[in-house]
Amino acid sequence: MNLQYPIGKFECPEVITKEYITNWIQDLEELPKKLLCLVEGFNEKILETPYRKNGWTARQVIHHIHDSHHNGYIRFKWALTENKPIIKAYHEDRWAELFDTKTAPIHLSLNLIEALHAKWVYFLKGLTEEDLQKIFIHPEGNVEISLAEDIGIYAWHGNHHLAHLKIIAGVAI
Numbered sequence: 079m080n081l082q083y084p085i086g087k088f089e090c091p092e093v094i095t096k097e098y099i100t101n102w103i104q105d106l107e108e109l110p111k112k113l114l115c116l117v118e119g120f121n122e123k124i125l126e127t128p129y130r131k132n133g134w135t136a137r138q139v140i141h142h143i144h145d146s147h148h149n150g151y152i153r154f155k156w157a158l159t160e161n162k163p164i165i166k167a168y169h170e171d172r173w174a175e176l177f178d179t180k181t182a183p184i185h186l187s188l189n190l191i192e193a194l195h196a197k198w199v200y201f202l203k204g205l206t207e208e209d210l211q212k213i214f215i216h217p218e219g220n221v222e223i224s225l226a227e228d229i230g231i232y233a234w235h236g237n238h239h240l241a242h243l244k245i246i247a248g249v250a251i
Contacts, residue, residue, distance in 0.1 A: 081130035102233035144187035
């Protein structure tokens with residue numbers, strides 16, 4: 079198993095159907111509960127365990143999920159309110175080394191993930207077909223990403239890091 083990408087890398091389908099969108103939104107809706115159920119028994123030793131050599135600890139992964147998905151939610155808002163905005167990228171590796179990411183209690187991010195995903199899913203379920211075609215530009219490579227594709231990226235991202243936490247917990251992926 080590839081510990082860095084235990085579920086593989088995201089592969090966007092050529093045609094993004096309503097079924098893909100529905101399934102991806104469901105993944106985002108279910109992520110907070112899956113995270114909480116998985117990590118509720120984690121002690122400090124487990125929270126300081128990396129999922130692979132030189133990888134992030136469970137604590138860093140949990141805080142990273144919030145940081146990343148918070149940025150993702152804002153990108154959706156920009157894409158719907160601006161014309162092809164160039165989004166602000168962030169250095170996730172540097173954020174993972176910040177004091178709060180390395181030491182804060184995980185319930186702080188778990189609570190934020192629960193609230194964020196509730197609002198984000200509500201928002202996503204209200205998007206029209208036209209909305210889903212809106213794009214933003216990611217500055218790394220000047221890549222255009224549609225909101226439809228980005229829903230898939232974030233659904234994959236949540237499951238990707240859930241798999242990392244499962245590796246730490248010794249649970250089958």
